[in-house]
Amino acid sequence: MAKEYNISRPAGTCGECGKQLQVGDEFVTVVKDADDELSRNDYCMSCWKNPPEGPDVLGVWHSKIPPKQEKKRLFVDDDLLVNLFTRLEGADDPSRINLRFVLALVLMRKRLLSYDGMTRTPDGREMWNMRLRGAEAANSVENPHMDDEKIADVSRRLGEILEGELE
Numbered sequence: 001m002a003k004e005y006n007i008s009r010p011a012g013t014c015g016e017c018g019k020q021l022q023v024g025d026e027f028v029t030v031v032k033d034a035d036d037e038l039s040r041n042d043y044c045m046s047c048w049k050n051p052p053e054g055p056d057v058l059g060v061w062h063s064k065i066p067p068k069q070e071k072k073r074l075f076v077d078d079d080l081l082v083n084l085f086t087r088l089e090g091a092d093d094p095s096r097i098n099l100r101f102v103l104a105l106v107l108m109r110k111r112l113l114s115y116d117g118m119t120r121t122p123d124g125r126e127m128w129n130m131r132l133r134g135a136e137a138a139n140s141v142e143n144p145h146m147d148d149e150k151i152a153d154v155s156r157r158l159g160e161i162l163e164g165e166l167e
């Protein structure tokens with residue numbers, strides 16, 4: 001049974017010096033998944049040093065705090081979603097499999113990923129054969145058979161982490 005993701009920190013504050021990021025400030029976001037806890041940390045440019053490495057790092061990206069009149073959300077671009085999806089290739093713990101499957105659904109809806117069929121592993125797991133737009137290589141995505149409620153829950157948490165609602 002997969003554990004729930006917990007989100008550790010709201011967006012918009014530097015995780016190192018605690019500074020409130022202002023409109024137009026550039027910053028770097030790091031998303032990690034350690035012990036089934038999905039965490040997001042933002043860093044101001046003076047605290048940002050080297051990109052962290054390690055199996056728990058799911059994604060690193062640069063962005064800018066949008067002007068106030070725009071929707072108060074940090075922008076998530078398609079590259080980031082594709083990047084996360086690709087990084088989760090071969091993940092075998094349940095929470096990452098769930099996350100990757102939800103990312104696959106999002107990318108399909110955006111027409112960035114197509115479904116080519118399904119196969120079953122000898123131990124009965126359902127694998128979807130998928131392909132990223134413009135890519136040669138196929139991607140194998142396990143369908144963890146979440147119910148609708150679970151899918152909605154993982155999607156919401158993914159949205160919270162990636163879009164980083166600002167106050």
Ligand SMILES: [Zn+2]
Pocket residue numbers: 014015016017018019043044045046047048
């Ligand atoms: Zn800082």
